[in-house]
Amino acid sequence: MWRYREAIPILxxxxxxxFDEGFTPLIAIDFAGKTVWIKQDHLFPTGSYKDRGAxxxxxxxxxxxxxxVVEDSSGNAGCAIAAYCxxxxxxxxxxxxxxxxxxxxxxxxxxxAKLNKVPGSREDTARAVWQAAVKxxxxxxxxxxxxxxxxxxxxxxxxxxxxxxxxxxxxxxVGNGTLLxxxxxxxxxxxxxxxxxxxxxxxxxxxxxxxxxxxxxxxGLTPIPKIEKEDTLAEGIAIAEPIRGKQILAAVKxxxxxxxxxxxxxxxxxxxxxxxxxxxxxxTSAATIAGLRQYLKISSPNENIVSVFTGHGLKATxxxxxML
Ligand SMILES: Cc1ncc(COP(=O)(O)O)c(C=O)c1O
Numbered sequence: 170m171w172r173y174r175e176a177i178p179i180l181x182x183x184x185x186x187x188f189d190e191g192f193t194p195l196i197a198i199d200f201a202g203k204t205v206w207i208k209q210d211h212l213f214p215t216g217s218y219k220d221r222g223a224x225x226x227x228x229x230x231x232x233x234x235x236x237x238v239v240e241d242s243s244g245n246a247g248c249a250i251a252a253y254c255x256x257x258x259x260x261x262x263x264x265x266x267x268x269x270x271x272x273x274x275x276x277x278x279x280x281x282a283k284l285n286k287v288p289g290s291r292e293d294t295a296r297a298v299w300q301a302a303v304k305x306x307x308x309x310x311x312x313x314x315x316x317x318x319x320x321x322x323x324x325x326x327x328x329x330x331x332x333x334x335x336x337x338x339x340x341x342x343v344g345n346g347t348l349l350x351x352x353x354x355x356x357x358x359x360x361x362x363x364x365x366x367x368x369x370x371x372x373x374x375x376x377x378x379x380x381x382x383x384x385x386x387x388x389g390l391t392p393i394p395k396i397e398k399e400d401t402l403a404e405g406i407a408i409a410e411p412i413r414g415k416q417i418l419a420a421v422k423x424x425x426x427x428x429x430x431x432x433x434x435x436x437x438x439x440x441x442x443x444x445x446x447x448x449x450x451x452x453t454s455a456a457t458i459a460g461l462r463q464y465l466k467i468s469s470p471n472e473n474i475v476s477v478f479t480g481h482g483l484k485a486t487x488x489x490x491x492m493l
Contacts, residue, residue: 170190170191170192170221170224170319170322170325170326171185171191172191172192173322173325176321176325177322178315179225179228179229179232180232181232184228184231184232185224186227186228186231186253186256187224187228188214188224188252188256190213190220190221190224191213191220191221191224191322191326192326192330193209193210193212193213193326194209194212195209195327195331195475196209198446200461200462201462203465203468205340205461205465205474205475206327206330206331206336206473206474206475206476207475207477207478208323208326208327208475208476208477208478209478210323210477210478211450211451211454211478211479211480211481212481213249214252215252215276216245216480216483216484217245217248217249217451217479217480217481217484218320218323218348218477218479218480219245219246219248219310219347220249220252220253221319221320221322221323221351222246222249222310222315222316222317222318222319222320223246223252223253223310224253224319225318225319226250226253226308226310226313226316226318226319227250227253227254227257227259228257230257230259230306230308231259233306235306236259236260237259237260237261237262237306238250238254238260238261238262238305238306238307238308239261239263239302239305239307239308240261240262240263240264240298240309241263241264241265241294241297241298242265242294242310243265243266243344243405243407243408244265244273244274244277244405244484245273245479245484246310246347247263247264247265247273247282248273248276248277248280249310250263250282250308250310251263251277251281254280254308255280255281255282260283261282261283262282262283262284262285262301262305263277263282263283263284263285264285264294264298264301265277265284265286266286266287266289266290266293266294267286267288267289269286270404270484270486271487272483272484272485272487273484274286276484285297285301290409291407291409292409292410295410310345310347311345311346311347312412316347317347317350317351317354318354319351320347320350320351321351321352321355321358322351322355323348323351323352323477324339324351324354324355324356324358324359325355325359327339327475328356331473331475333364333365334365334473335356335359335365335366335367335368336475337369337370337473337474338370338372338426338464338468338472338473338474339352339369339370339371339372339474339476340372340374340457340460340461340464340474340475340476340477341372341374341457341476342373342375342403342405342406342454342456342457342460342477342479343373343374343375343382343406343428344375344405344406344407344408345408345411345413346373346411346413346414346416346417348479349371349373349417349420350413350417350420353371353424356368356369368424369424369475370424370425370426370427371420371421371424372421372427372428372429372460372464373417373421373426373427373428373429374428374429374430374431374457374460374461375406375428375429375430375431375456375460376401376402376403376406376407376430376431376433376456377431377432378398378399378400378403378407378433379396379399379401379403379406379407379408380396380428381393381394381395381396381408381410381414382414382418382428383428384396385414386418386427386428387428391415391418393411393414393415393418395409395410396409401433401436402433402436402440402452402453402488403436403452403453403456405453405479405480406453429460429463429464430460431456431460431463432459435456435462435463436452436455436459437452437455437492438459439455439456439458439459439462440455440482440489442458443455443458444482449481449482450478450479450480450482451479451480451481451482451485451488452485452488453479453480454477454478454480457477457479458476461476
């Protein structure tokens with residue numbers, strides 16, 4: 170992804186922390202007779218697209234001379250920040266909800282990060298890290314703008330891999346919106362630079378068990394409503410209080426996009442379908458594919474659609490075993 174060096178705001182090359190990641194394969198997959206381009210971001214070094222954001226954010230942290238950071242995560246962002254901090258020799262402490270997939274917890278600890286398991290919801294974890302952030306730099310993937318300077322490279326790669334063409338629509342998961350807003354920023358930069366002629370429609374996918382953005386979008390509500398969250402297989406997008414909610418809805422509306430919610434049954438079905446095609450993705454990513462399937466029913470016949478596998482199935486072995 171550092172092929173787009175001039176578009177990434179790190180001042181000195183010597184501060185770049187990278188595993189030579191990115192430019193993940195874009196592969197055509199058939200869904201009931203319709204072809205969709207899928208970006209295989211589950212193939213990043215730590216197993217999720219969060220490496221895009223972590224590479225840029227941790228590089229910036231190095232550039233600022235910061236030696237200790239804290240971060241909160243549903244798991245994957247914690248893995249990514251921990252890995253890049255390990256590579257950059259930066260001390261990091263990761264806060265996660267105690268019910269996070271054990272595979273992600275192991276990964277975070279193996280990278281040498283200090284792990285804090287917080288009882289309660291994802292929101293309780295966010296509140297716990299704020300206290301730690303009073304004295305330490307907050308390497309937050311949701312608040313910190315440098316994370317989005319990394320996730321925007323998804324848009325650059327998609328356009329380049331399509332021969333510098335814009336897709337008609339992009340279907341992405343959305344919790345706190347690090348990928349959705351990253352895509353929004355990236356496509357806008359290409360538009361402003363005159364490289365692409367239009368923005369794609371942005372379609373955000375939520376789990377019906379935790380869908381504040383879906384509810385706000387459908388019912389035209391501002392601010393984002395409080396919701397009763399239920400357990401969901403899609404732990405990565407189980408965000409009841411998305412801090413950039415207003416910004417996410419504005420981006421979706423400006424592209425004439427939409428927000429779709431999917432059931433647990435649809436998530437399970439998509440997980441199995443994808444695995445039977447040879448793609449082992451985590452349940453959060455299967456939620457995106459379930460949403461994509463809903464979207465395909467209303468999309469135009471020749472629409473050029475791109476979606477993403479955001480996380481690797483090996484992250485969620487316990488959930489997979491339970492499903493067998
Ligand atoms: C695999 C996976 N997909 C999608 C997301 C959604 O990211 P966001 O909450 O930034 O929208 C996450 C977040 O943790 C994730 O782990």
